[in-house]
Amino acid sequence: MDRFTRGFVAGAVAAVFEFLVALTLYYFNFTKLLWQDFASVLIYGRKPLLFWERVFAELSVWFFAGLMGIFLAYIIRSTGNSNYLFKGFVFAQAVWFTSFAITVLFDVPEFRIITFKTTISNFILAAIWGLITAEILQRLDNRSLVS
Numbered sequence: 001m002d003r004f005t006r007g008f009v010a011g012a013v014a015a016v017f018e019f020l021v022a023l024t025l026y027y028f029n030f031t032k033l034l035w036q037d038f039a040s041v042l043i044y045g046r047k048p049l050l051f052w053e054r055v056f057a058e059l060s061v062w063f064f065a066g067l068m069g070i071f072l073a074y075i076i077r078s079t080g081n082s083n084y085l086f087k088g089f090v091f092a093q094a095v096w097f098t099s100f101a102i103t104v105l106f107d108v109p110e111f112r113i114i115t116f117k118t119t120i121s122n123f124i125l126a127a128i129w130g131l132i133t134a135e136i137l138q139r140l141d142n143r144s145l146v147s
Helices: 003-027 035-044 051-079 084-105 116-146
Strands: none
Touching: 003 035, 003 051, 003 116, 035 051, 051 084, 051 116, 084 116
């Protein structure tokens, strides 16, 4: 598996784990928004209404997470493999901050008011994604060295 593919797989798989934590936070009313809500607004121009709209939006999030995994894979490669968890965390927080900033800069009506709890939960979810992506990437990299 090449670097590009390892990055995509790591990012997408990490997004599945992040989604499971996100659902838990959502159902315990700690957050009001899931990443699929952000994706839905970008795709449909509104929050999802139907089950299959939610499914497609979540799959889109996983695809985007795979793309971000590719970027992280090349960042880690260009900066060295040391501190890969820190790099994953920092990169994930940059994506999180940028995502939230874009909704403010473009005054997206669906996200005009984002609660503090939602902000914190999405910060934590981004951290989970970044750490898991970096760890999976490291393991895939080590596996490719042995092969």
